[in-house]
Amino acid sequence: MQTIAKALTIAGSDSGGGAGIQADLKTFHQLGVYGMSAITAITAQNTLGVAGVYPLPTEAVSHQMREVLRDLGADAAKTGMLFDAAIIKAVSEEIRTFGLKKLVVDPVMIAKGGAKLLLDEAIAALKTDLLPLAEVVTPNLPEAECMTGMEIRTPEEMREGARAIHALGARNVLMKGGHLEGDTVVDILFDGTNFYELAHERIQTRHTHGTGCTFSAALTAELAKNTPLVGAVEKANRFIFEAIKTAPQIGGGHGPTNHWAVVE
Numbered sequence: 001m002q003t004i005a006k007a008l009t010i011a012g013s014d015s016g017g018g019a020g021i022q023a024d025l026k027t028f029h030q031l032g033v034y035g036m037s038a039i040t041a042i043t044a045q046n047t048l049g050v051a052g053v054y055p056l057p058t059e060a061v062s063h064q065m066r067e068v069l070r071d072l073g074a075d076a077a078k079t080g081m082l083f084d085a086a087i088i089k090a091v092s093e094e095i096r097t098f099g100l101k102k103l104v105v106d107p108v109m110i111a112k113g114g115a116k117l118l119l120d121e122a123i124a125a126l127k128t129d130l131l132p133l134a135e136v137v138t139p140n141l142p143e144a145e146c147m148t149g150m151e152i153r154t155p156e157e158m159r160e161g162a163r164a165i166h167a168l169g170a171r172n173v174l175m176k177g178g179h180l181e182g183d184t185v186v187d188i189l190f191d192g193t194n195f196y197e198l199a200h201e202r203i204q205t206r207h208t209h210g211t212g213c214t215f216s217a218a219l220t221a222e223l224a225k226n227t228p229l230v231g232a233v234e235k236a237n238r239f240i241f242e243a244i245k246t247a248p249q250i251g252g253g254h255g256p257t258n259h260w261a262v263v264e
């Protein structure tokens, strides 16, 4: 019998469907992976912004994880919006209990429109409890600045920042360069020894809602399928590029990317 790779996303719900749990499940599905979810918070949002945030009780988050993991299991998992320190601690505990090794931590902090998706009081827990469990952490530039206290505006500063984040305990750091100035977007992977750079042209578009979620979900899906790390990062990079390029152009603000994107 054919076995199917399985991936779990632990993240917030985006009612608009472009980011969060919805982006993750669509991406898992498109990449041929069976998707499961543990919802941490419900957001009322659309392409214009986040209008409301409703975190779930920590036991509701832990309970979803336990029920999924004790029965179906997961070949890889990712975290997205975790909102507060109590949820981070509860999620970290279940990850440790179930021995989840292929964990992608997307340290979601602030939505494009400026809404806080992680409270300031939770940054310490993110660094001390969750990062040491991560196979890969995928900060964008503002998140990397927040975690390190460094100014990160250039590829050289990205490499320095990646070293500092690696020192916090993540086994690999994939720093996303969507917030760099200029016509080229550079993502940088640091495995503790070597740096790998992935560069592509910047697509001029406002339809970039959920790019970080979609990228980290594609990476998680590839890891679930046992693709080696560098190949998984390359595939996720190609997937998000194509998803942005072919975005469906819906909504009055920052629209979603194309989760039906096809890459070889």
Ligand SMILES: Nc1ncnc2c1ncn2[C@@H]1O[C@H](COP(=O)(O)OP(=O)(O)O)[C@@H](O)[C@H]1O
Pocket: 139, 140, 141, 176, 177, 178, 179, 185, 186, 187, 200, 201, 202, 203, 204, 205, 208, 210, 211, 212, 213, 215, 237, 240, 241, 244
């Ligand atoms: N305008 C763009 N053109 C091409 N690639 C982009 C663009 N914006 C973001 N990306 C890619 O999308 C991914 C997410 O990038 P980034 O915007 O830095 O993260 P976030 O959505 O978390 O802020 C990265 O892999 C980056 O290379």
Ligand SMILES: Cc1ncc(COP(=O)(O)OP(=O)(O)O)c(N)n1
Pocket: 011, 012, 013, 014, 019, 020, 021, 043, 080, 081, 108, 110, 111, 112, 113, 117, 208, 209, 210, 211, 212, 213, 214, 254
């Ligand atoms: C529920 C939820 N989770 C995460 C985000 C932010 O997603 P991200 O991929 O970082 O996308 P942008 O904020 O850059 O659009 C979200 N908005 N909602």
